[in-house]
Every structure is written in structure tokens, then in C-alpha cells.
Amino acid sequence: MSFYKKLKPVPVWQYFEEICKIPRLSKNEDKIREYLLDFANKNNLDAKEDEIGNILIVKPASPGMENRKTVVLQSHMDMVGEKNADYPHNWMTDPIVTVVTDKWMAAKGTTLGADDGIGIASQMAILTDKKLRAGQIECIFTVDEESGMTGAINLKPGFFTGTILINLDSEDEGILYIGCAGGMDTVGTMKYNAVPVENNSSAIEISVTGLHGGHSGDEIHKGYGNSVKIMNRLLWNLSNEYNISISNFDGGNLRNAIPREAFATIVVDKTSLSKILNRIADFQLILINEMGNIEKDLSITSKESDLPAFVMDSENQARLLDALTCCPHGTIAWSKDMEDLVETSTNLASVKFGAGNTITIVTTQRSSIESSKHDVAAMVESCLKLAGAKVIHSDGYPGWKPNMTSEILKITRQSYVRLFNREPKIRAIHAGLECGLIYENFKSIDMISFGPTIKGAHTPEEKIEIKTVEMFWYLLIDVITRIPYK
Numbered sequence: 001m002s003f004y005k006k007l008k009p010v011p012v013w014q015y016f017e018e019i020c021k022i023p024r025l026s027k028n029e030d031k032i033r034e035y036l037l038d039f040a041n042k043n044n045l046d047a048k049e050d051e052i053g054n055i056l057i058v059k060p061a062s063p064g065m066e067n068r069k070t071v072v073l074q075s076h077m078d079m080v081g082e083k084n085a086d087y088p089h090n091w092m093t094d095p096i097v098t099v100v101t102d103k104w105m106a107a108k109g110t111t112l113g114a115d116d117g118i119g120i121a122s123q124m125a126i127l128t129d130k131k132l133r134a135g136q137i138e139c140i141f142t143v144d145e146e147s148g149m150t151g152a153i154n155l156k157p158g159f160f161t162g163t164i165l166i167n168l169d170s171e172d173e174g175i176l177y178i179g180c181a182g183g184m185d186t187v188g189t190m191k192y193n194a195v196p197v198e199n200n201s202s203a204i205e206i207s208v209t210g211l212h213g214g215h216s217g218d219e220i221h222k223g224y225g226n227s228v229k230i231m232n233r234l235l236w237n238l239s240n241e242y243n244i245s246i247s248n249f250d251g252g253n254l255r256n257a258i259p260r261e262a263f264a265t266i267v268v269d270k271t272s273l274s275k276i277l278n279r280i281a282d283f284q285l286i287l288i289n290e291m292g293n294i295e296k297d298l299s300i301t302s303k304e305s306d307l308p309a310f311v312m313d314s315e316n317q318a319r320l321l322d323a324l325t326c327c328p329h330g331t332i333a334w335s336k337d338m339e340d341l342v343e344t345s346t347n348l349a350s351v352k353f354g355a356g357n358t359i360t361i362v363t364t365q366r367s368s369i370e371s372s373k374h375d376v377a378a379m380v381e382s383c384l385k386l387a388g389a390k391v392i393h394s395d396g397y398p399g400w401k402p403n404m405t406s407e408i409l410k411i412t413r414q415s416y417v418r419l420f421n422r423e424p425k426i427r428a429i430h431a432g433l434e435c436g437l438i439y440e441n442f443k444s445i446d447m448i449s450f451g452p453t454i455k456g457a458h459t460p461e462e463k464i465e466i467k468t469v470e471m472f473w474y475l476l477i478d479v480i481t482r483i484p485y486k
């Protein structure tokens with residue numbers, strides 16, 4: 001007998017066990033799609049697929065419940081495939097091997113795919129629950145959430161009919177999510193002229209390292225240092241006091257991470273070399289004093305290095321340093337409706353010197369209000385444009401603005417209190433959820449997102465807390481049975 005039979009609720013875990021056997025990386029959802037359509041067919045449930053590959057399976061209303069509003073349950077079919085370097089796993093063919101330890105389920109060497117496999121399994125358990133007395137239920141399984149949300153983007157009006165939607169893709173038991181941020185990228189590129197290095201010069205290599213970094217959405221308000229900002233501040237100050245020329249400036253890496261490290265090479269007059277090295281050492285003390293305990297491992301070091309052949313011209317250098325000084329970074333606005341929610345933020349993610357004397361500056365903006373997202377992107381664009389950069393924006397994805405008077409929020413909150421005898425937390429996330437994209441095409445839809453506790457999602461440490469799956473299930477069932485009349 002499979003150990004899954006010992007876990008509750010039995011049908012959810014049994015479907016999860018089956019799903020774990022099906023390879024389903026983003027953009028490779030053929031096998032899971034086939035499995036879901038086959039499941040619908042075997043259970044005599046209406047199912048359809050849209051052009052992008054999303055699936056809808058419908059459970060008709062129980063007799064006498066036809067006049068209840070239709071509720072939509074939504075999960076995503078794909079998962080992130082991350083594994084430990086030494087673990088052999090073929091993502092196209094191999095099943096996920098699950099391991100249960102004490103209160104948690106994890107996977108051997110790989111991501112577990114509880115994000116969002118547990119959402120899929122719960123939908124399947126509801127679709128086949130013979131005892132459930134409820135109105136019509138529409139289950140949507142989207143594709144490609146993890147690598148571009150193209151499934152949610154392409155959900156078209158008419159594919160489903162419900163006006164209440166429960167997203168099953170959040171990861172904290174006890175928290176009801178009612179909003180998320182939209183995001184976009186703003187990228188500037190500028191050209192400079194390469195100037196040969198003069199005689200009697202020395203070169204200095206500077207490193208800013210040891211910063212915390214972190215997610216540019218979830219952690220933007222924590223006050224962590226931005227290595228690009230710190231390096232730029234040092235260079236801006238040095239350039240006001242001494243004759244310095246930048247030969248290279250390389251900071252940050254991923255667009256959705258707060259930059260942790262930055263490196264620069266500058267050329268200075270031989271006579272001012274030691275003064276500048278001292279000045280850099282002083283700057284480290286100033287920063288340590290400013291950042292306090294939040295960045296204990298911050299290190300700003302400098303050393304004399306080999307002379308490069310070229311540096312950038314002084315006019316463009318001044319423009320670059322000014323632009324990065326005025327370019328905003330961090331929290332721009334807090335929500336007026338919800339406590340402790342960052343509404344709008346921007347991340348100065350990276351600066352890179354590239355081929356053809358080109359500098360690329362990458363930034364990302366997030367907001368739960370679409371117009372505010374565009375406003376902060378315009379702020380960044382203006383700074384970069386004043387420096388002569390060419391600026392482009394990505395299309396980005398829209399946010400989902402919290403609605404404290406939402407009907408589904410009221411129902412879910414009441415169910416939660418009734419079942420668990422305590423208040424749930426009501427939050428929005430300063431990061432993306434498919435709900436933001438769904439809202440774009442279905443403006444009058446009433447949405448909420450909740451799920452069991454998952455830790456370490458998108459890493460081989462991903463694990464799901466077993467008892468919270470049962471809590472999640474009872475909450476979901478209770479909410480579904482209390483959906484109001486049309």
C-alpha cells in the first residue's frame with residue numbers, strides 16, 4: 001500500500017502522487033495536459049483546451065444547487081525544475097521521488113512541484129467528490145506560470161463563465177491573499193567614447209561585496225544595500241574631488257534581484273593614488289555606520305591594478321554618474337488601504353560595460369496599481385534619458401489591486417474563523433501572481449488566493465507542510481459550499 005493512503009485528505013494526496021510521476025516543466029506540459037483530459041473523460045466531466053494550452057474542466061451543480069454562482073478554481077500545470085548538481089534526474093522522463101519526514105513532504109534531490117501540484121490535486125479531488133453539494137465549479141489549469149505566465153495572459157473571455165475565482169497558488173497557510181503587484185523592466189543603453197590612458201597614471205580596482213541582495217519584490221522594503229548605488233556614490237564623490245576616469249563598472253546580475261556586488265576599475269593621477277585609496281577606506285567606514293546591523297558583511301576594498309588601455313570620456317562619465325545618483329531605488333509608496341504592503345517600488349538591478357563602448361543599465365518596477373507602475377518607470381526613464389541613454393520598457397504584467405469589500409474575501413474569512421477559531425491574515429504580495437493577468441481580461445471578477453504552507457519553492461529544498469494541506473482542503477470545501485446565489 002502506498003504511504004500516501006495514510007495522509008489526509010486521501011484523494012488529494014493520491015492525485016498528488018500521480019502528478020509527481022508526470023514530467024511537467026514550463027513549456028513542456030503535454031503529458032500533464034493529456035493526463036488531465038484523460039481524467040475528465042474517465043469521470044464524464046466536460047473539458048476543453050484553449051489555443052495556448054490551458055485546460056478547463058467543469059463539475060456541474062449538484063441537484064438543487066443550480067442557482068448558485070459559478071466558482072472558478074485555478075492552478076497552474078507547470079513546475080520549476082531545479083535539482084542538486086550531484087543528483088541524476090531527467091526532467092523529460094523521470095518521476096519526482098517524494099520523501100516524508102515528520103511533518104513535511106519534500107523530494108529527493110529536486111524541486112517537489114507542490115507549487116502548484118497540490119493545487120491541481122485539490123481541483124481533481126473536488127471534481128470527483130461525490131458528496132460535495134455545491135453550485136457549478138469550473139477548474140482552470142494554466143500553462144507556463146513559472147516562465148512567463150503566458151497561460152494566464154492568454155485566458156480569453158468566454159473560456160469560462162464564473163465571476164468568483166479562487167487561485168490555489170499561494171504558499172502560506174493562515175494568509176488570504178487579495179492583491180499582487182504588476183511588474184515591468186526599464187532598460188537604458190548609453191554609448192561613450194574610449195579615450196587612451198595618459199602617462200603618469202595609476203589604476204585602482206574597487207570591489208563592493210558582502211551585501212544581502214534578495215528578491216526585488218518581497219524584500220525591496222528591507223533597506224538592504226544596493227551595490228550599484230554604493231559603488232556609484234563612491235565614484236561620484238571621488239570624481240568631484242579628484243581627476244578620475246572609469247575604465248569599467250560592473251554591478252548586479254539578475255533583473256529581479258537587489259544587486260549584491262559591484263566592481264569598478266578607475267584610472268587616477270599617480271600623485272593622488274594614495275590619497276584616493278585612503279578616501280575609499282574612509283568611505284567604507286561611512287557606509288558601515290549608515291547601514292548598521294542590516295549589512296554586517298559589507299566590504300569595500302581597493303587595490304592598485306594593471307593600467308587599462310582605455311577609459312571612458314569625461315563628459316559621458318559625468319552623465320552616467322549623475323544618472324545613477326538620481327535614479328530611484330527601493331520603496332516608492334506604501335499602500336493606503338493595507339498595512340505593511342509596499343505598493344510601488346523600483347530596483348536598480350545592474351550596470352554593465354559591454355562591447356562597442358556601450359553601457360547597459362537594467363531596472364525593474366513593481367506596483368499593485370498599474371498607473372503607479374508606469375509613473376515610477378517614467379521617473380527612471382527620465383533620469384536615464386537626461387544622461388543621453390536610449391530607454392526601452394518591457395510590456396510587463398499588470399497588478400491586482402486589493403479590494404477590502406470583496407464578497408469572496410468576506411466568505412473565506414468567515415469560513416476560516418469558523419473552522420480554525422482564529423482570524424486569518426489578509427495580505428497582498430509585492431510580487432506577481434496570475435491573478436493580476438486574469439484581472440486584465442476579466443475586470444469584474446472577484447478573486448482570492450490561498451494555499452497550504454510551502455517553503456523553499458523553486459529550489460531542491462521545496463517542502464510542503466502536511467497538516468496544512470488538510471486545513472487548506474477544509475477551507476476550500478467550506479468556501480465552495482457557501483458561494484452565494486446568483
Ligand SMILES: [Zn+2]
Binds near residue numbers: 076115116145169
Ligand atoms: Zn506557483
